[in-house]
Amino acid sequence: AIVIGGLAVSQTGTQAAIAKLPAEVTLAFAPQGNSIGRWMQAARQSGHEIVMQVPLEPFDYPNVNPGRNTLTVSASPDENLKSLHWALSRTTNYTGVMNYMGARFSADASAMDPFMAELGKRGLAYIDDGSSSRSVAPDLALKDGVPFVAGDMAIDAVQDRGEILKKLDSLEATARAKGSAVGIGSAFDITVDTVTSWIAEAKKRGIEIVPISAVAIDPQKG
DSSP, rough: EEEEEETTTHHHHHHHHHHHTTSSSEEEEOOOOOOOHHHHHHHHHHTTOOEEEEOOOOTTTTTSSSOOBBOOSOHHHHHHHHHHHHHOOOTTTOOOOEEEEEETTOOOOHHHHHHHHHHHHHHHHEOOOOOOOOOOOOHHOOOOOOOOEEEEEEOOSOOOOOHHHHHHHHHHHHHHHHHHOOOOEEEOHHHHHHHHHHHHHHHHHOOOOOGGGGGOGGGOOO
C-alpha cells in the first residue's frame, strides 16, 4: 500500500496527484488545505481511498509546528478532541486518519488514549506514518478496537527520482518478505511521477498495490 499525503495544500499539486496516481494509491488530505471537499470528491470519483491527516505535536514544538489546531500533550483531552473534530470536519468519506508529525504526542499514552478512543467510537482506522519508533499507537489501537497499520518507510525523504526508486524497491523487498508493506510519501511532483511509473513496472512483476484499509489489522475481527 502507498499513501501520498499533503493533498489540498497546493491546488496544482493536488490536481496532478489525483489525475496521475493509480486508483489503488491512498491519498491523505492536510486539514489546513483548501477546497478539501471538492478535491475529496475528485479523488473518490477517480477510485482513491482517502485518509485525513491530523497534526500532532512533534518534539521541538512550537519551533517545529504542524499547523493550526495541533493536538498537544499539554492540552486537556477536551481541547485535543476539539482540535481532532476540527480536522475530521474538513471533509467526509475518509476511512481513517494519519498522523502529521507527532513524535512527542504519539509517544504519550495519556495524550493518545482519548484520541484513539474517539477514533474507535467513530469506526475510523489509524495509520501511523512509521516515523516514530516510540509510538504507543499499536497498543492503544488494540485496546480501543481501532483498525491499525504502520508505515514501513518514508519513500521521499530525499526528493530525487533515483532515491525514491531505491525506497520503492526496498518496499517491494519488504512486501515479498512479509506479505505486505506500506510506503508513505508526500504530493511532490517528483514523488507522484516516480510512484506512478514505478507502479506500472511493479504490477508486471506481480506486485499488487492495495488501498491502505486492505492491510490494516482490525482488532474487531480478531
